[in-house]
Amino acid sequence: MANLIKKLLFLLEIGNHQFDSILWKTHPEKRKTLVDDIFKFKIPIGKSKKEICELFGHEAHIYTSKTWSYPVESDQFGNTLTSLSLYFKDEIVTNIRLKIKE
Template sequence: MPNLIKKLLFLLEIGNHQFDSILWKTCPEKRNTLVNDIFKFKVPIGKSKKEIRELFGHEPDIYTPMTWSYPVESDKFGNPLISLSLYFKDEIVTSIRLKTME
C-alpha cells in the first residue's frame, strides 16, 4: 500500500521523491519532484560520464566537455526553464547546480 501512495503522489507531482533513474528517464515532465533528492544525496557527485548516462539518460545538452545539463522543467513548447547542470573535472562530476534559463 505505501508504494501505491508514493506512486500516486509522484504522478500528481505532490512533494519530493526519492531519485529513481527509470522515472527520471521515462517521465521528464516529473523530474522536478526528484531534484531535491539528487541534491540531498549528491547522486551524481563522483560519477563518471558513463555512469551519468546510465543514471540520467543519453540526452544531456552538452555545453562543453566539462558541463552537461538535463532539463528539469520545460515550458509548453518544450523549451527548458530549469536545468540540472553537472560539472566535470577529469571526466568525473565534481559539482551540480540548478540553472534557471532566461
C-alpha cells in the same frame, strides 16, 4: 500499498520524491519532484560520464566536455525553464547546479 501511494503522489507532482533513475528517464515532465533528493544526497558527485548516462540517460545537452545539462522543467512549448547542470573534472562530476532560466 505504500508504493502505490508514492507513485500516485509522484504522478500528481505532489511533494519531493526519492531519486529513481527509471522515473527520471521515463517521466521527464516530473523531474522537478526528484531534484531535491539529487542535491540532498549529491547523487552525481564522483560519478563518471558513463555512470551519469546510466543514471540520467543520454539526452543531456552537452555544452562542452566539462558541462552537461539535463532539462528538469519545461514550458508548454518545450523550452527548458530549469535544468540540472553537471560539471566534470577529469571525466568525473565534481559539482552540480540547478539553473533557472530568467
